[in-house]
Amino acid sequence: MLKISIKNILFLLLFALPNTILSFGILFIINNVISGNKNYGESYMVWSFLIIVIFTYLLNIIFQKRLNQYSYNILYENEKSIFKRILKTNLIILEKYGTQRFYTAIEDLRIFSSLPEVITHTINSLLMLLLCLVYMFSLSIYAGLTVLGLIAIIAVIYFVVMNTMNSRITVLRKFNEHYYKYVNDVIKGFKNLKVNSTLSQNLLSKNLFPNRDQAKELDYNVNYIFLSINLISQYGLYLIIGAILFVLPKFNLLPKEDIVSYVVILLFITGPISNLINMQNIYTSFSVANKRINNFLKDFSEEKEEDNNQNLTNVNFQSLHFKNISFQYENTSGEQSFALDKVNFNAQKGEVIFIVGGNGSGKSTFINILTGLYDHKEGEINLNNEKLNSKKTLQNLISPVFTDNYVFSYNYDNYQLENNSQYQSLLEMMEMHEIIGDSKEESARRNFSKGQSKRMSLIFALLEEKPILVLDEWAADQDPYFRKYFYETLIPKFKKEGKTIIAVTHDDAYFKQANRIIKFDYGQIVSDVKINSDFQLSML
């Protein structure tokens, strides 16, 4: 995903080669003029010098444009891929790793966007270093070897210290992952934190502040070491210049007339050398970011592509049958994880089925399997008495309103709200028309109370016009008047219109409104009761 292709490296080289050679040409002319080479004092040399400078400048301008385009392309296209990946991930994986991994992946991508620029600088600097070394060797082999040896010693010291940095940066990023969890807690738990000062104090003093303090210490140390290493390179260069000025001539390793050329060359390559050194810092961040993005892509693996041969649009729903469906959450803490065991469930078109059971009995887990959010481990699902090959076919028949419903900021559906008479009558039916005065999109997507937001989600679900309505504790947030209206008026109305309703509920006062009541206990269906006039709660 984040690899840089051979074609792009070739493009970078295509720029880097002429650019470096021309820049070297500039150095060559300067050096010869300073050394008093008469050929270089001619007036045509002035023009050559000027032309090379202007040409290199223009080359850089054109190249920067392409490089910029390419870098931003990497960033924005990969951002899109991350979103695609997230939406293709199974819910169970998102629940396992948490959303903060998503934030850090986006942050890592930002680091990656400078990769092409850094590669170009590296190639440029390496080429310039190479040309300058060749130039030095052409003047004096021994002096060249000495300078090369000294540069190598500084480089080895640098890389050894640098290598120890990788693990520190990884630890620093781990701190930041926890930091995002705290950010999440502050935003989502804001109300509790405001009301309960013990909570907020503990969050700050025992968790967030220690995290930031440790991260600060590590960050400071990492940067301090980076700065120190950079100083080694700068002062190392002075040492090399010292060797050129005082040591090499003394041992007759460098003719006096070449000392100036050597110093000019060295000063000229100071830039490329410190570029190479500074870029190690960035390469270390790249390597850490790359590892983390690869881990992200591995952990947030895409769901298996399904065989979509089944017709998605024209399935006329008649019946749904779960045969011995089993599911188990992954065992992480070493304790026995919760499981749904051999669930047999069926629903016919037009039925109203209430799913009941105590807290933690497995109702929502079952709803997640029903809606295809979780993949069952064993068993078979039949739709209209045929084996279901693709969960998309079933998903295409279901409009769910989850217990933690969410009203999107924008309309991602295929229908429009404006001038939509069906929407208008649904607003009236759900008694939302006085709250939402018009049919504008923004009016439907403002802040609602919990009960109102559930009503809006039900309106959006009904606008989808799918045959099965799945509701998870929909009425729990409604006031007693609307709850009664929902069970005694709306549910019979939806049923009459041919909808199949599968609703998780604790509202035993309205159990009689269902055709069947299915009770879960410890992950199993313990009763499946048809409702008739003799129905008693004790029958469950």
Ligand SMILES: Nc1ncnc2c1ncn2[C@@H]1O[C@H](COP(=O)(O)OP(=O)(O)OP(=O)(O)O)[C@@H](O)[C@H]1O
């Ligand atoms: N993502 C998860 N990973 C591991 N275990 C989970 C996960 N989600 C739920 N569980 C466990 O599965 C069990 C059943 O949970 P579920 O949410 O299905 O219960 P429920 O019947 O809907 O309860 P409630 O009435 O409280 O909403 C619980 O013991 C819960 O701790």
